[in-house]
Amino acid sequence: MITMNHYLILSGILFAIGLVGVVRRKNLLMLFFATEIMLNAANIAFAAVSSYYHDLTGQMFAFFIIAVAASEVAVGLGLLILLYKKYGTINIDDFTIMKG
Amino acid sequence: MEKYVYIALFAPLVGSLFAALFSQRPKALITGVVTSTLLFVSFVASVILLNHVSQVGAVHVTMMDWIQAGDMSIPFGFNIDQVTAVMMTVVTLVSTVVHVYSNGYMDHDKGFNRFFSYLSAFVFSMMVLVMSDNFLGLFIGWEGVGVCSWLLIGFWYHKADVTRDVNPSISPSWAANEAFIMNRVADLGMLVGIFLIYWNIGSLQYADVFAAVPSMDHGMLVTIGIFLFIGAMGKSAQFPLHTWLADAMEGPTPVSALIHAATMVTAGVYLVIRANPLYSAIPEVSYFIAVLGTFVAIFAASMALVNRDLKRIIAYSTLSQLGYMFAAAGLGAYWVALFHLAAHAFFKALLFLGAGNVMHAMDDELDIFKMGGLKKAMRWTYLYMGLASLALAGIWPLAGFFSKDTILEVAFNEHTYGIWLILWFTAGLTAFYSFRQVFLTFTGDERYKPLGFHPHEVPKYVLWAMSPLALLAVIFGWYKDEFVAFITHFLPTYEMSEHTEHFVVILTVVTTAIALSGIVFAWFRYSKGLKRSAKVEQSLPYRILSNQYYIPILYENVFSKPYAALSHAFWEEIDQQVVDATVDGIATAIKDGGDSSRKIQTGNLSDYLKLMSGGALVLVALVLFAAMQN
Amino acid sequence: MNDILSVLIFFPLIAGILGLVVSEKSIRTYGISVAAVEFILSLWMWFVYDPANAGMQFVKRIAVIPDFGISYYVGVDGISLFIVIMATLMTLIGIIALSVKKDLKNMILTLLFLEVAMVGVFVSLDAVIFYLFWEFSLVPMLYIIGAWGGEKRLYAAVKFFLYTFAGSLIMLVGMLYVAYVYQSVTGSWSFALTDWYSLVLPISVQKWLFWAFFLGFAIKVPMFPFHTWLPYAHGQAPTVGSVILAAVLLKMGTYGFVRFSLPMFPDASVMYITPVAILALIMIVYTAMVAYAQKDMKQVIAYSSVSHMGVIILGIFAMNAEGISGSVFFMLSHGIVSGALFLLVGVIYDRRHTKLMSEFGGLASVMPNYALIFGVMLMASVGLPLTMGFVGEYLSLAGFFKISPVMTAIGGTSIIFGAVYMLSLYKRSFFGPVTHEANKVLKDLDAKELTALIPLVAIVIWLGVYPKPVLQPIDNSVKALVSFMHEKAQTPEAKNTIVVSKRTKEAQ
Amino acid sequence: MLAPISVNMASLNFITLSPMLIAIAGALGILIIDLVKKDLDKTLYVILTILVLFIDMGATLGLTLNERGFFDVVMIDGVTILGELLIVIASMLFIPLALTSKRFHEYSYPEYFALFLFMIAGFQFMVASDNLIMIFVGLETASLALYTMIALHNTVGSHEAAIKYFTMGALAAGFFVMGAAIIYAVTGSVELYDIAKVLQERIGEPGMMVPIIGGAMMLMVAIGFKVSLFPFHTWTPDVYEGAASPMAGYMSIVPKIAMMVVAIRVLGMYIDLGVETVRNVVIAMAVITMTLSNMMALVQNDVKRMLAYSSISHAGFVMAAIALDTTKANSSIFLYYTLFLFTNLGAFALLWVSRHKDKTHHVRYHHPYVKFAGMIHIEPVAAVIMAIFMLSLTGVPPFSLFWGKLYVISATVDAGYIWLAVIMGLNSAIAAYYYLKLIVYMFLMPAADQARTVYNNRSLALEIVIGIAVFATVASIFYVQPLMHYITYLIGASGY
């Protein structure tokens, strides 16, 4: 029997994986991949809870998360392209002028 | 009578302010004349008051309120009773003489006007001291004379500091500060005494306080007595607060005569006499006073034995005589103390003024080893000083005989034979050093000649000015009985016991004998000229005495230097290194905290993300605590 | 009539703002006139003040933030009356004696703004308004020290600001707590002191509130060990800054004790007499010794301020009318005397651009008038009777004697140590031969300096001889304060310690 | 077939939506104008934006308390109204800063102004709802616009700022949704009033505390990121430094206010439920934030960066009030931010006026302290004005922020957190140092470089804005009472 907790734990693990990606990645593009993973992890949780509670709110939330993810991709990639055009790199280590 | 009180009190002040107006002008004779005249006016008023007091009784006036706070109410009130009247008369008389004398003595000094301003201000303060009807008023005068003394000791402030070897007083300004500070130490004791009186009696008026004495706790009375006496010790330069007096000789000689012989230094004695109801109630303290007085008498006399400084010798003798007065007061013979005070004022002032004449003649040279044979040039001065010295030595029929002899009788009468013995011996010493000085100065070979001095007698009017003192030094003692009759209206009488009456002739003879032998010894030793003996001068006792028992050096090493060192340590080691450094340290720590925490801000996004995740982990991990609690 | 205080507060403010249009050339005259008018106004206030009335007079209360109980609430009683007058006087004297050349206009306008804050602090009866002026006074002072000061002026100015600011913030927390307690007791907010007085606080609350207020006031006073900003501030400040700082700003702290700590926390005040007194004694003895070790004339006087403030603290915590009246009077005399001394040091600094004692010696020969006035102030500073300095010092010590004779005796050493450092200063600078060539041609006081100093000398002597016109109103208000504290005290210990004077009892 | 759903238009209560609709309509209008006619001057757009915001403000003021609209997604309570008002007013005051005498890149885009209005709509949605979905969508709308607007400044710094802000924002969004998921899993709802009800029932269940706190903490990360609490604050200084001054100033107010409103709602709920961990965490974070950022601000060399750290510290200060969860504390937050708005507006506007295109005094910074050295001799009025803002930030009475501090500390004291009040006080003292540092440079240092005008960007519009800020800062004592009265009324009326 797969309970809600199974899905939630899966969601949690995926979230952690996403987090690993976020803190590990220096390449911004691949870092964005990791944020997608985190959002998707939440989606799984929402869908699962929604299913087990027979409540559609979770699916709504997941739906909006997908929308937000898409928007973020648009803006994020816009920024990346801008950076790449200007500086020829999208490596985090190359953007460290402002510190202290 | 009120107006005479005010005239006596304020005439010197007016004179002082008048002279102050000219303080920055070149010498104007008018200042000397006006102040002297006003002093004379004050003297006349004092005499009138004295007469009034003796005829009618005490005069009491309250001029105005001074301090009123809480329950404390202190007026400017003046009470002229017998003791005050005597003091006023003595003070104004000596002051007038000294003023007149100073007109001549300070003739060539640049600070002539300033000098008179200070001197009159001193008289005013002294009058406040003796006239006040309460302890705080006395304290005004007490501090006032201190300041004037400071001003006058340091009158020649422009002199530079020198080492102790060159001048034991270092410099006038140093001596002035020493005097002031040492007096302040005693003043603190006096203040504490005043506070004790206030909080135990609720008033500082003499009348209230002394009325309350019989009903008070004995221990408290003892405490009050001790603290008041500490005040007296400072002003009267009693051991261990005595060193300033000798150093105070840096002031112009009239100052020494007036302040450091006749008037101010006797203020302590005056206080004890004034507080006689209190001290009568606490015989143990009184006895201590007597013992201390006795000790100071011989202690000071011993230092005078070997000193070469004309003025310092007189200063030590003053100290010694103050010891006599305290001994008398401490033994309960208040009127005797007052009598000696007055007599001493006359002959000691005379002695000092004579010394001033000598200094004048010797271009301010004070070393008696460099004098000798001055009697040719200064006949009158020799006469005056001889007279004064005789009085000091207590030779009949001069004033000193009557007063000092009575003190010895009192000591005998009280069965304090130790005190008597010491005082008796001191009388001999007194006679010796007085005449050692006189003989070394005025007789024998003229040692000043090779040194190029051309001594000359002072102007006539100066000598005339001194004559009242000379006269009084001679005749004052003759009026002892009248004095007793007058003063014991106020002060307790002191009756000799039958036992003493029995011995009185023998005592007189014995005392006179030792005084005479002192004089004779001095005559043999010094009248033919100075015979220095290196062996004696190298001997330990001689060195101890000539170095004032090493007490100034001791004070310097025990108080002054450690105080300075401690001050510097407080400032440099504690204030800067600890207190301020702590404050700055906190500030620096915060700033360093900023410096090290700004390292968080590496500028690298990845680090930010790590930090953020780490923070999130910490927050979320708090659930583990919640889980454990469940 | 009731608006006199508002006029006193806002006149310099308006004058300061309007002064922006006055040209640099005429600004000194403008400043002197404004300060003189302000001073005359304050004198007039004294004239119409009813000395028999111990309570607050010229009271004005306008709600500013009624929901939070903050109101513009001003009034004076005997305790504050003369401090206000002293503030206006010292501002006037300070402006008269101004010797700065650089940015004179800024300086004068800043002084006027400072005057607003100073007057405001002492007449405020609302804690927030009090705090407002209290904090605001830091700003002009910061500017004065920082812009016209000596070499380390920035350090000194910032240290002064931060130190006092930190302390007063703790005090602010305390104030807010009192307001909160008031609110929970009465149901309405109020920051009015008169309302707060009626509040009987539990002992446990009083305890920490006492220390919260204490910190704010103690730093301002400044009490040991919070005093280290003062030497820097004084050492670096221009003359006028030191004058105002010593004369008025330091008094804010001691005034705060009288106005806030005593009537609001009588039990805690009694309970903490010993620790406070120990700090005060350390101030007296320790700083007096530190003063002796100084090489700079101004630092000597700065440290002497700390030492004297110790006596004032002792007097305040005497818990009887003698001590408190005395310390209020001592605040005045210390203000006048130390102000004058700083002016005097400024005089020599203007001439020689140094304040080191070793640079001088023999000044008495070259500048006799200067030496004379310095001497008078010096004697007042060491508490010579018949000068203003004695009355306050004597009464403060006398008052505290009731609490602890031994501590008073230690505190009384102030008269010894005070003499030690002051006389040593005087000796080193004024006595002895003139050793430096530059000193031989020094000019004595000029007319401007005499104009500034002679009134102070006159006051010092006048109030030393006849302090009654000032002391009596102070004493009346203080007696009322003491009997109020006695009424309010809860612990028997406090009831016993707070001594109501017999005259007050008789009057009741 | 499913039955058709009929929705009564009146029940939708469109009026509750009006402020956001006006902002969106305005944004679309600007886009259309841009399509129709190219090369219009920025002044037009600025004024249009102000007008739109003016109408928006009118609509906000027209809202009635405690109403819901649009299937209860929109919730109008006192906090909403206050939040929306503050957002609109702040926007109206900051957008005229575009009218500089020199040209800057972002203002050459008409879209910039459209994005600005979209952003305002996003924030307004965020504060006007208790639905986590709505909050999230509103937040993201606003944030995406904000990232873009930062980047549009088109300098090296602004690019770096935008990417940092964006990336961290994405991570925060992840935490937000994960937190929401946990809450949803516990309560089956994403609407706060409903969540509160369910939590009330379930809080006693064994082991329940774990997910409840877990969810709260996840949300806390997102909140902490937006209001810049330690350790989620790291973007703030870099972004403020990189962004244009008006944007930086704007960011110190509006996004924070919006997130504060959410925090009041969300964290207030937990605290009401008695989850003390949340309260303690908020307090701890607030204390660490204000202390640490104060310390870091001490050692800055650039005024703007210092102001960034200072605004972190102020946020921490205010965050402490949220933990108290009393009406007075919540009111004081809004009072504080209103007063902070005017002061920061002035300070950042002055920085903006002093902006040069090239970096005149430092290789990296536009506004190093040395740039302002001796200002009192060069431009005395401007120096005095800047000093007033600095003193206000320090909390010196009678300037505005003093009253804010007074209220916040008072609220803290009332709630019994005296130690916290003391820490707040001490922090203000530390903060005084770095504000003073600027004053010291301006007033007490000799002029460094008199050859160049410091206030390069001066224009009438900017002067007017600064004038408003000065007036509001100096005259605060006269309006604190009505302001506080109004705020307390609104907060109290909606039960916070």
Added chain:
Amino acid sequence: MIPFAFYLFAILITGLFLVTVMSKNVLYAMTSLAAGMVLISGLFFILGADFLGVVQLIVYVGAVMAVYAFAMMFFDVTRDVEERHDKPWLVFLLGGGIAVTLVVIFAAPIMGETVHALYPPVAGATNPQAVGLVLFTKYLLPFEVASVMLLVAMIAGIILAGKKMEISLSAMDEDMIADTKEHA
């Protein structure tokens, strides 16, 4: 059947996402991300969220991944990306820590008996219909706001990647701006 599918999907998704975050090659990473998302949609189908599954496929795999792929054409993706990792253990500590705590949270008896569904699917409606009913009533407003958000994102994407960003007015002085204007 369902447990098997769940575990299979779970393991695969985990594995794929691990590849995404660990791989040095952008293409691998992206491909595994896309594959993972496809599998997630599988989970949605298992959970009965059909519409969501479809949206996941279309939006994520279709749109988002396409945008990523498109963007990657800008960047050089043939080489392995070089990333400097200072403290690799920190990364896994953080990840592991979060994983552990989330597992602790989710292992709690989180499912409530008393929780009532606020928006249950309408009886008899298919999932897309039920979703539609809720989305266009209750969540109509967020839906519209989401459209605004997408508009914002669109504008942002366009202008950020646009040509006008190539010169910076913020860095040029006024004369230079005037010059460029003339040339344009």
